[in-house]
Amino acid sequence: MSEPVDEVSSTASPTMAEPVAPAPSRRWYWFVLLCMPVLAVGLAAVWIDARNTQRELRVDFAKRLGEIEASEQTSRAALKDTQENLREAQAKIALLENRLAESQTQQAALEALYRELAPSRDEWALTEIEQILLLASQQLQLAGNVSSALAALQLADSKLQRLDRPQFMPLRRALGRDMDRLKAVPFVDVAGVSLRLDQAIAAVDTLPLALEERLPAPPPPAQARDEQPWRRLLHDIWQDVRQLVRVENLDRPAAPLLAPPQQYFLRENLKLRFLAARFDLLFRDQAGFRSDLDAADAWLLKYFDTRAQPVQTVQLLVKQARATDMAIEVPDLARSLEAVRVLKLAREKPQR
Secondary structure, three states, X not given: OHHHXXXXXXXHHHHHOHHHOOHHHHHHHHXXXXXXXXXXXXXXXXXXXXXXXXXHHHHHHHHHHHHHHHHHHHHHHHHHHHHHHHHHHHHHHHXXXXXXXXHHHHHHXXXXXXXXXXXXXXXXXXXXXXHHHHHHHHHHXXXXXXXXXXXXXXXXXXXXXXXXXXXXXXXXXXXXXXXXXXXOOXXXXXXXXXXXXXXXXXXXXXXXXXXXXXXXXXXXXXXXXXXXXXXXXXHHHHHHHHHHOOOOOOXXXXXXXXXXXXXXXXXXXXXXXXXXXXXXXXXXOHHHHHHHHHHHHHHHXXXXXXXXXXXXXXXXXXXXXXXXXXXXXXXXXXXXXXXXXXXXXXXXXXXX
């Protein structure tokens, strides 16, 4: 009985073996069951990483937001300062505009006043120049002072140059011609001659008079060393006798005797002669200048010791001063004066 059963089982085994196919699905099931914890761990790790990243992003965002707020506050403060500075600048600009408007108004008023005063200013300048030329002409005519007249003409020309008026060109040409004529005049060293006369005046009080002249004593004769005593005694007695009387040959008249008051007045009169020569020099009086110096030289020769060095020095100063030639032709300023008066008349005619 057992065999049939075995046969049946053997025969039936091939057909019964086909339903055993579900075995692989179980493997996948167990595989899935095994992978689910791994997946859960992976998902948890991903979730934790995402949460950390989100937390970092939130922190970074909060930090950035704080920086933005701080910068915004700084910008607001800077904007506020800028607005205040802008308001101050606008106030200053408004103040400057007001001052500029005031200055423009003042400038316009000054220009109007200048236009009103310009003619009178030119008239004042012409009047001033005329007075300068008159003084310079007087200096030339009375004292012959060429340097002062030339300085006056240069001053007048500089005033005309500052005015810069075309109508003043004829006057400037006349002034230029007169300045050239004055520059051509020979130079007289008035200051140098006056200095020599001052030196002579200062030396008058120390000059020795002729009556005070003392001739140098003759040198004592040499004596022999082997001369006998009695001969030496006789020689000394003879020298004493010779000194009692002195015979001299004078090459000039005897010096006049002057009392002390007369000596004082002599020196003072000599000083006055030198002072008069100085005045003649200033006024270019050639004849009076030489006359006073000749009188002073004659007094020096007559009353003073001409062998003394101080007297010779004063005589040399007098000789040098007397050689000064003041006989020069001083030009006049008639052309410049005429040009000024023509301009003044031309400005006065329209007013009439």
